[in-house]
Each structure stands twice: as C-alpha cells, then as structure tokens.
Amino acid sequence: MSLDLVKAKGAKGSFSFMCKASQLTVSKESDETISVELPGIKLVFVANLNPARTYNYSSTAKRYLQLYDKDKNGYLDKKELAGNLSRQFAIWDGDGDGKIFEKEIIAYYNRMLAPQSSQIRASAATQGNSLFQALDVSGDGRLSLREMRTAHQRIKTFDKNKDNRITRDEIPVTYTVSFGLGNASGRRFSQPRSRTGARPAATNNDAPQWFTRMDRNGDGDITFKEFLGDKQAFDKLDANHDGFIEPKEAKAAKKE
Secondary structure (H helix, E strand, O other): OEEEOOOOOOOOOEEEOOOOOOOOEEEEEEOOEEEEEEOOEEEEEEEEOOOOOOOOOHHHHHHHHHHHOOOOOOOEOOOOOOHHHHHHHHHHOOOOOOOEOHHHHHHHHHHHHHHHHOOEEEEEEEEEEHHHHHHOOOOOOOOOHHHHHOHHHHHHHHOOOOOOOOOHHHOOEEEEEEEEEOOOOOOOOOOOOOOOOOOOOOOOOOOOHHHHHHOOOOOOOEOOOOOOOOHHHHHHHOOOOOOOEOHHHHHHHHHO
C-alpha cells in the first residue's frame, strides 16, 4: 500500500494499493477509499488527503506584547520578562539578540507544532456484523417486522458464487483503517446505536394523523395488529397487499 499524504503546495496526496496475492480483491471506491477483501474479511482503508490543519498564532503573540511590552517599543526585553518569565524569554529569543518580536513568538509555537503536523495518524475500528447491517435497512440497530419478512431478499446478495448457499466466507467482517496527516484525522465511521426503549414515532410529516397514532412502535408501517379496524378495511388500505400499510398508502387513502 502506498500512502502519500504530502504533495506539492496546492495539490492533494495520493493513495494506492498494489495487489500481489490472488486471494485479495481490491476495489478503489474513491480517491480516498480503497476496499480490500479476503475470504470472510473486508478491509476499508480511508485516507484524509487534506494537509494538516495550521494555526495562526499572531493573536497570541500580540497579546503577549500588549501584556508585557511596558515601554511600547514593539518588542520584549529581559527587564520586561523578568522573574518567572525569564526562562520563557530564553525560549522565545530565537536569534539571541536580547529582543523578542512578534514573529519570534509565532515561530516558537510553529516549531512546537511541527512534530505533530508531520505525523501520520492511523486508527482502526470494526464495523460490526455485515449481515445484521444488511438486514437493518433503517440503520436503527433493530430489525422491524418488515425487515425480518424481507430479510431473504437481502441475504441472497451475499451468495457471491450463486450456488444457493451462503458460507461464512461470503459474509465478511468489515474493518476500517483511517489515515490522516497530523491533526487532519481520517474519516470516522459511525455505527448505528441500538435503542433500548420504544422506537420514536415515524417522522413522516405528510402521513395522516391517524397513521402516526396507529403506528405504535414507530417503524413507519402499520400491521393488522396495530390497525384499529377490521380486516376488510386493512386490506383496502394495503394497496400492494404486502401485509403493511405504508405512509404513501395512507396518504393515497386520504385523497380518495
């Protein structure tokens, strides 16, 4: 893997991966993301190709001059930084001329930041169970009744060799490794958070009020168990006859 985070001024770095093993499958998803797959494992490498963040210490230097430059001559001398500040004077006085100007204070802070800015930081994290994430279409950390009923459709996508069987190798565990220069850390991946309580009400403002009230678990669907009516009325609203009344079906009924 070649990772070049430092380029000429104004240009971005580069990120590439050379595959030399037949069992590795490499795909470049973008300039900053490369996926490498092994049987049962998927590695996602992410690089932040932006330069490290820089800081402007001009205001900090000006503040020190305002505080300690008693004679207002534009620089600090040993008399003005006496006592406990005498050690700081020796650190700031880069050229050793006995005078500390604003630019010397700025240069000192830039020198302190230089090691951090030139570091390449890497962080790794697991993205959890790929199968569960594929089934959890809403990304809320729980499987709704609809997601469970339609699970077989998404499970089929894992059958890479089309032999009508799914092995452990075909359901990869995903890990991400992100890189960044200095404090320009790599992209972070968030995982869905499991909810311990009831799901919030569906956030579809266009749905009729009766739909929101009947959708007691807040999953965006109404099952016959939630429906406050008979089976005939439910089937009439369930236009596609999939066992759920969706917001669009409720809105269509409202127009009739």
